[in-house]
Amino acid sequence: MSVPTTTDAWVVQSYDSPKDGQFKSLTLEKNIPIxxxxxxxxxxxFEAATLNYRDLIIPMGLYPFPLSHKPTVPCSDGAGxxxxxxxxxxxxxxxxxxxxxxxxxxxxGALDKESCASGVGGxxxxxxxxxxxxxxxxxxxxxxxxxxxEGAALTCAGLTAWNALYGLRTLKAGDYVLxxxxxxxxxxxxxxxKAAGAIVIATTSTAEKEAALKELGADHVINYNVNPAWxxxxxxxxPGQEGVDFVIEVGGPATLKQSLEAVRxxxxxxxxxxxxxxxxxxxxxxxxxxxxxxxxxxxxxxSRQQMEEMCRAIEAQDIHPVMDKKKFEFEASRDAFKYQxxxxxxxxxxxxxxx
Numbered sequence: 435m436s437v438p439t440t441t442d443a444w445v446v447q448s449y450d451s452p453k454d455g456q457f458k459s460l461t462l463e464k465n466i467p468i469x470x471x472x473x474x475x476x477x478x479x480f481e482a483a484t485l486n487y488r489d490l491i492i493p494m495g496l497y498p499f500p501l502s503h504k505p506t507v508p509c510s511d512g513a514g515x516x517x518x519x520x521x522x523x524x525x526x527x528x529x530x531x532x533x534x535x536x537x538x539x540x541x542x543g544a545l546d547k548e549s550c551a552s553g554v555g556g557x558x559x560x561x562x563x564x565x566x567x568x569x570x571x572x573x574x575x576x577x578x579x580x581x582x583x584e585g586a587a588l589t590c591a592g593l594t595a596w597n598a599l600y601g602l603r604t605l606k607a608g609d610y611v612l613x614x615x616x617x618x619x620x621x622x623x624x625x626x627x628k629a630a631g632a633i634v635i636a637t638t639s640t641a642e643k644e645a646a647l648k649e650l651g652a653d654h655v656i657n658y659n660v661n662p663a664w665x666x667x668x669x670x671x672x673p674g675q676e677g678v679d680f681v682i683e684v685g686g687p688a689t690l691k692q693s694l695e696a697v698r699x700x701x702x703x704x705x706x707x708x709x710x711x712x713x714x715x716x717x718x719x720x721x722x723x724x725x726x727x728x729x730x731x732x733x734x735x736x737s738r739q740q741m742e743e744m745c746r747a748i749e750a751q752d753i754h755p756v757m758d759k760k761k762f763e764f765e766a767s768r769d770a771f772k773y774q775x776x777x778x779x780x781x782x783x784x785x786x787x788x789x
Contacts, residue, residue: 437477437518440465443563444767445505449495455775459493460508460768468565473522475567478532480514481582483561485774485783486590486618487684487707492556493771499734500550502557510536510554512561513576513585514787523570531576533585533745534561535738536593538572542739550734554589561586562767564787574741577749583784587755588744590735591618591782596744597736598682598704599626602729607631610678612668612696613652614685616643618782619706621756623682624650629751635668635678635696646780650756658692665695677701687717694718694726703730756781763789 442464451459471477489509491497516530526532538558540549554560554572576585598619599605611627612635613620620636627634628651636652638644644655654671656664669677677698683690684707693703723730747753758779762770764787774783 437471438479438565439468441468441563441565442466442764443507443559446493446508447505449493449497449501449504451493451495453494453496455772457493457768457771457775460771461505462765462767463505466563468567471518471520471567473520474570475520476516476523476526476532476570476573477518477565477567478512478514478534478573479517479565480512480561480563480787482513482586482787483509483785484511484583484586484589484591484618485509485770485785486511487774488590489555490771490775497556499553500557506556507559507561507563507566508555509560509562509785510534510556511586511589511591512554512566513582513588517565519570525570526573526575531582531585532573533576533741534568534589535572535574535741536589536735537737538569540735540737541571542737545734545737562785562787564764571738574738574745577745579749579752580754583757583761583782583786584755586784587618587622587757587782588741588748592622592755593736593741593744594619594706594733595622595626595682597733597740598623598702598706599630599680600743601733601736601740602702602731605630605632605680608633609680610635610672611680611682612637612678612693613682614689614693615639616647616780617684618755620682620684621650621781624652625753625755626747627680629747629753635671637664637668643780663692663695665692668696669698672698680704682706690730691716691718691722694722694728697726697728699727701728703728705730705732758783761786
């Protein structure tokens with residue numbers, strides 16, 4: 435095929451849309467010119483994108499990390515095929531299937547200010563477009579056992595879960611992992627934990643989701659609507675009632691107190707998001723954390739080195755992410771945002787970009 439010179443893309447026109455989940459600031463623009471490919475860039479034909487909570491709050495003006503220009507092409511998660519490479523590219527060739535790296539400059543080691551300010555779909559134009567050019571350093575090969583929709587979910591949800599379980603301390607067989615809810619990060623963490631021989635305790639809100647989590651392999655499921663004090667119940671399920679080794683904390687201030695109740699001494703609470711809101715009257719204080727003698731760790735996805743390690747494990751163990759049954763066409767992307775905003779999803783929500 436000839437190298438395209440234009441692309442269709444969804445763009446975020448403002449960062450202050452009403453918080454009603456309508457996402458009116460998202461606009462589909464046609465035939466946007468594609469700049470000339472630089473020497474170290476790769477042009478990707480995107481096949482699929484997936485959504486994260488982060489993608490929902492950027493148009494609402496609530497995102498706490500760096501953003502760049504407006505309009506911005508949203509979404510960090512994308513998978514597709516290389517259709518052209520710059521003359522200096524050595525890592526990829528035309529026809530390779532690739533996935534985007536969330537922070538384009540976070541290649542290895544600790545996150546720093548520069549790499550933190552290279553997020554796709556925020557500072558760097560994102561994946562909710564038919565074609566996009568990225569530095570060859572900011573892409574990873576798609577695992578051979580995954581399709582494009584599954585692969586797209588690796589960028590943020592997959593890598594965040596991997597970093598939570600392997601970034602600070604290595605998960606091992608027999609460890610106890612507490613995952614909150616049924617979103618992308620939590621279901622990835624469940625899959626990774628079970629593959630490693632860990633015991634998973636999951637929390638959710640309905641009997642239907644309880645059954646689905648058990649089918650995925652969760653050893654114990656707690657309905658937090660039935661038992662608001664789910665932290666103590668989770669702790670009671672561990673040997674000697676010592677508490678869990680890892681917590682995947684996605685609720686934020688609304689759930690952190692219960693996570694502290696569940697974690698063991700020297701355990702790790704990985705703070706991933708704040709789907710329960712940015713504040714809560716029952717949020718714990720600093721001394722609450724000290725009294726638990728645990729690590730409360732904020733995570734901003736992970737490095738390319740970690741992503742490549744994760745992809746090798748996914749291929750070796752044939753791990754597949756949990757994908758929501760409902761898929762959205764590219765032209766219906768705003769509906770996909772609304773669907774996830776309304777928390778109707780189970781796992782990762784896919785937008786199929788190419789027909």
